[in-house]
């Protein structure tokens with residue numbers, strides 16, 4: 001499945017300072033659908049190069065990270081259970097506090 | 100006269116100059132108003148007709164004419180704005196442009212709260228302040244600037260830090276709150292206080308080359324805690340002083356905050372509630388995303404929430420976010436004193452030409468700004484992989500200076516403020532570099548205690 005993943009608000013520093021990643025994810029164990037829970041563990045294993053605790057806590061993202069699926073808060077689409085489709089854009093963005 | 104006497108004299112003269120300039124601008128504004136009124140006075144004997152103007156005075160119609168001509172803003176929008184009161188929390192990078200535009204646009208009563216003083220190394224983004232105000236309270240400087248743009252509005256100065264003890268009283272005096280602060284605990288504090296008082300909150304943030312903007316607690320929309328019920332770990336909250344920020348980025352977000360506050364105050368358009376604007380300045384992208392609505396489970400604004408003024412007063416925001424409200428620079432103390440030297444001691448080591456290697460563990464882009472002579476840059480994050488470079492530098496130093504066998508070159512470590520250098524020395528000790536020492540207080544201490552001409556940043 002082709003997806004575009006974007007990291008912002010400093011999270012890009014955890015994956016070689018690259019903000020946009022066009023990825024192709026192969027589904028395993030015969031499942032034909034991919035949900036956010038699967039994507040998170042894929043990202044953690046394949047893209048996060050350092051300090052994984054700055055990206056995840058338990059099986060979800062750490063506090064202070066907004067997840068957007070096609071420009072929409074994943075809270076509105078079922079969070080970890082959000083189903084992903086071909087060409088979806090998933091954004092992970094850390095909230096900023098500076099000014 | 101000594102240098103310090105001269106400096107004091109200069110300071111007091113600059114003070115007097117600022118006050119006089121402030122007075123001059125006030126008097127000039129008064130004079131302009133009197134002249135305008137006289138110009139407008141009907142010639143002797145002519146009848147004094149009254150004209151229906153929807154409550155705007157002649158001066159207001161003149162000053163805000165370009166607003167009044169906008170069909171979607173017009174007289175009603177301006178009249179609403181003139182009746183409104185807005186508090187801007189923070190007169191920094193976000194607050195600076197927000198305050199300038201809010202003052203110019205004719206917000207009836209404009210409050211500003213900040214406890215800090217104007218600093219030269221913030222002026223690249225805090226464009227409301229001028230050099231004459233360096234060292235003076237930001238609130239005074241910001242209020243003077245607002246007043247010189249628009250002497251017809253009321254500008255209220257709150258020269259203090261926002262805390263639970265004063266927040267209810269201060270925020271309750273305003274219709275709309277603008278969060279232009281720079282740290283996590285204050286952001287939770289302001290949002291909770293806005294929920295308790297039922298005030299809309301225009302929230303902006305910026306860091307590096309990115310910015311974020313949304314309106315909280317507006318017409319049943321979410322609050323800050325609906326989005327972020329659990330505070331992020333402290334290490335995830337960089338400040339502009341730590342991470343850097345391109346000045347114009349908070350400038351853009353601050354202008355957008357003024358825009359949203361004006362829309363809410365004037366009751367025009369669709370405020371950015373339930374949506375968030377994300378600015379990526381480097382790639383030139385702005386995206387507006389849909390965020391969740393009010394959370395039924397929110398501990399502050401949710402269905403069964405019972406967050407009262409009393410609970411707000413007793414809430415410990417520093418403990419909640421594990422971050423102090425006023426951010427003092429982090430000062431670690433990881434090493435025994437025999438593994439540390441002062442910057443003065445290091446300057447003597449240079450003078451005596453003692454055989455040594457100085458490793459600077461700051462990031463490479465910091466090292467480029469300025470560094471001590473003959474220092475070797477190995478950023479902390481790469482130290483593990485580059486240990487052989489440390490060994491070979493020590494060996495080369497020993498060979499070059501022909502140190503008698505048995506004695507060896509010393510290893511010193513420096514960074515910006517003396518925290519990372521301790522982490523590095525701790526690691527070096529573990530890896531067998533038993534004699535490694537760090538320079539207490541880093542380059543800031545060098546500038547402070549050894550060479551005042553050393554540039555700090």
Ligand SMILES: [Zn+2]
Nearest residue numbers: 322325397400
């Ligand atoms: Zn809430």
